[in-house]
Amino acid sequence: MDATQQPMIVIKNLTKHFGRVKAVDGVSLTVEAGRVMVIIGPSGSGKSTVLRCINHLETPSSGEIWVDGIQLTHDHKNINAIRAEVGMVFQQFNLFPHLTALENITLAQRIVRKRGEAEARRVAHQQLERVGIPEKADVYPGQLSGGQQQRVAIARALAMNPKIMLFDEPTSALDPEMIKEVLDVMQDLARSGMTMVVVTHEMGFAKNAADEIVFMDRGGVVERSTPDDFFSQPREERTRLFLSQILR
Amino acid sequence: MTLPTSTARSQPGSSQGQFIDWLAHLPWWLLFMLLAGVILTFAIFSDDLYSLIFSKLQNGILTTLSVTVVAYLIAVLLGLLGGLGRVSKNPLIYNLATLYVQVIRGVPILVQIFYFAFVITPGVVGLLNALGEAINPGGLLASLDNQDIPMLARVVTALAFAYGGFEAETFRAGIESIGRGQMEAARSLGMSYLQAMRYVILPQAIRRILPPLGNDFVSMLKDSSLVSVLGVRDITQEARLYMAASFIYPPTLNMLAFLYLSMTLVLSLVVKWIETRMGKSGH
Ligand SMILES: Nc1ncnc2c1ncn2[C@@H]1O[C@H](COP(=O)(O)OP(=O)(O)OP(=O)(O)O)[C@@H](O)[C@H]1O
Numbered sequence: 001m002d003a004t005q006q007p008m009i010v011i012k013n014l015t016k017h018f019g020r021v022k023a024v025d026g027v028s029l030t031v032e033a034g035r036v037m038v039i040i041g042p043s044g045s046g047k048s049t050v051l052r053c054i055n056h057l058e059t060p061s062s063g064e065i066w067v068d069g070i071q072l073t074h075d076h077k078n079i080n081a082i083r084a085e086v087g088m089v090f091q092q093f094n095l096f097p098h099l100t101a102l103e104n105i106t107l108a109q110r111i112v113r114k115r116g117e118a119e120a121r122r123v124a125h126q127q128l129e130r131v132g133i134p135e136k137a138d139v140y141p142g143q144l145s146g147g148q149q150q151r152v153a154i155a156r157a158l159a160m161n162p163k164i165m166l167f168d169e170p171t172s173a174l175d176p177e178m179i180k181e182v183l184d185v186m187q188d189l190a191r192s193g194m195t196m197v198v199v200t201h202e203m204g205f206a207k208n209a210a211d212e213i214v215f216m217d218r219g220g221v222v223e224r225s226t227p228d229d230f231f232s233q234p235r236e237e238r239t240r241l242f243l244s245q246i247l248r
Numbered sequence: 249m250t251l252p253t254s255t256a257r258s259q260p261g262s263s264q265g266q267f268i269d270w271l272a273h274l275p276w277w278l279l280f281m282l283l284a285g286v287i288l289t290f291a292i293f294s295d296d297l298y299s300l301i302f303s304k305l306q307n308g309i310l311t312t313l314s315v316t317v318v319a320y321l322i323a324v325l326l327g328l329l330g331g332l333g334r335v336s337k338n339p340l341i342y343n344l345a346t347l348y349v350q351v352i353r354g355v356p357i358l359v360q361i362f363y364f365a366f367v368i369t370p371g372v373v374g375l376l377n378a379l380g381e382a383i384n385p386g387g388l389l390a391s392l393d394n395q396d397i398p399m400l401a402r403v404v405t406a407l408a409f410a411y412g413g414f415e416a417e418t419f420r421a422g423i424e425s426i427g428r429g430q431m432e433a434a435r436s437l438g439m440s441y442l443q444a445m446r447y448v449i450l451p452q453a454i455r456r457i458l459p460p461l462g463n464d465f466v467s468m469l470k471d472s473s474l475v476s477v478l479g480v481r482d483i484t485q486e487a488r489l490y491m492a493a494s495f496i497y498p499p500t501l502n503m504l505a506f507l508y509l510s511m512t513l514v515l516s517l518v519v520k521w522i523e524t525r526m527g528k529s530g531h
């Protein structure tokens with residue numbers, strides 16, 4: 001890594017309340033360009049909320065977030081500009097059911113990136129190729145398997161040429177036999193140098209693809225370490241407890 | 249095998265029962281309506297009285313249809329705006345839209361029509377006069393007279409606003425029926441709220457609300473008869489005028505009902521056709 005390069009994501013003292021619930025409580029994280037951060041933790045620990053604050057799907061209660069050197073403010077122009085640079089992949093895919101796979105991928109290119117129809121289609125075909133389903137371009141989401149839908153969703157995000165990709169449990173809604181095809185795409189993406197923040201329960205992926213693992217519990221960061229250290233010698237008691245439950 | 253014989257034996261016994269069943273399930277109401285329709289259509293061409301009444305009422309058909317179509321189109325537009333307002337997070341927009349919907353829902357359409365005709369129109373004209381006086385004294389705006397606004401325009405506006413209130417709730421329900429993941433996905437791709445509405449939420453919502461929207465089109469045709477209270481000469485008003493002059497009630501009302509029924513039937517079919525066509529093109 002170039003030491004003079006600024007980090008891709010900087011989160012300083014992020015806090016998010018939902019009414020009286022403190023979903024995120026004083027989280028600070030830094031993700032360098034080209035690195036893959038995997039966030040794990042028990043249900044309700046605030047993983048999704050941290051992720052969703054990065055592209056302002058949730059408005060932080062307090063704290064600062066910087067994406068590629070630009071601070072996130074409440075200004076709509078600023079938010080839309082940052083969102084175009086940050087791709088997001090959801091647990092439930094959230095493809096647009098009234099549009100074909102190809103149209104799902106060209107829509108935002110045309111109206112946000114202002115690309116022409118031909119250019120948008122070219123990029124869409126290229127991205128469908130990349131996620132391994134070029135033959136599904138003209139199919140509606142309802143006719144695709146879960147794994148294929150998620151790969152279209154990844155292609156849709158990638159077509160915007162994001163600098164960062166956020167994944168919120170991308171394989172949790174999938175049947176076991178489809179998990180691998182999605183994780184393979186994500187592995188390739190990680191190898192290609194994409195900056196990624198991934199919330200997942202797939203420990204295999206965390207071991208193989210992560211540069212850093214963050215363990216969250218009750219809205220806070222409990223432990224950050226490399227995958228090797230994290231799985232072989234976790235420092236915190238809570239981490240050990242979590243790992244003993246999940247790796248049984 | 250013994251099974252086939254036992255079923256074969258039971259068939260002749262039940263066929264009479266089946267026939268009665270079949271009779272009972274015939275759409276008798278439809279047959280009755282068709283019969284009445286055939287008789288009336290026949291009467292229009294053969295019976296002097298009925299053909300006279302038809303010649304009186306037919307002058308109003310164009311008015312009835314145009315009031316329906318114009319008021320409905322404006323109503324859908326108002327409904328779209330109202331529905332967007334009802335799901336808006338902006339408190340001013342939300343409250344304005346909600347006020348509109350609640351007032352419309354709580355006041356009878358007939359009373360709304362009187363309001364538009366005799367309160368709101370003069371009020372707006374007065375406002376325009378004051379505005380015109382300020383900008384260009386003696387100009388077109390300043391000299392606009394209340395009488396210049398035809399009753400037809402007032403009543404169409406009133407119907408449009410009344411139905412717009414209902415359609416606003418239809419649009420709201422449609423928009424809210426689309427999972428919030430759709431909006432989040434659209435926003436996370438950098439679309440603005442309005443772009444997400446326009447390209448992602450509304451296309452899906454409209455497909456879902458097509459049936460109620462279609463029904464309301466048919467209802468609008470029936471409620472267009474209310475314009476007669478302001479003397480606008482739709483088929484109802486033509487019928488009233490004729491009855492007042494001739495004291496011939498039953499045939500006139502038969503003809504009036506027949507005309508409405510025929511038009512609503514045709515409209516229903518058109519609406520069905522559009523629905524299946526839109527339904528096929530989408531997923
Ligand atoms: N929109 C919301 N309204 C109210 N409470 C919320 C909302 N979103 C999250 N929360 C609460 O905030 C806390 C953290 O939620 P979050 O979804 O970030 O957890 P998570 O770590 O992603 O959990 P999971 O593994 O179940 O997805 C939870 O207690 C949750 O109930």
Ligand SMILES: [Mg+2]
Nearest residue numbers: 047048049168
């Ligand atoms: Mg979550």
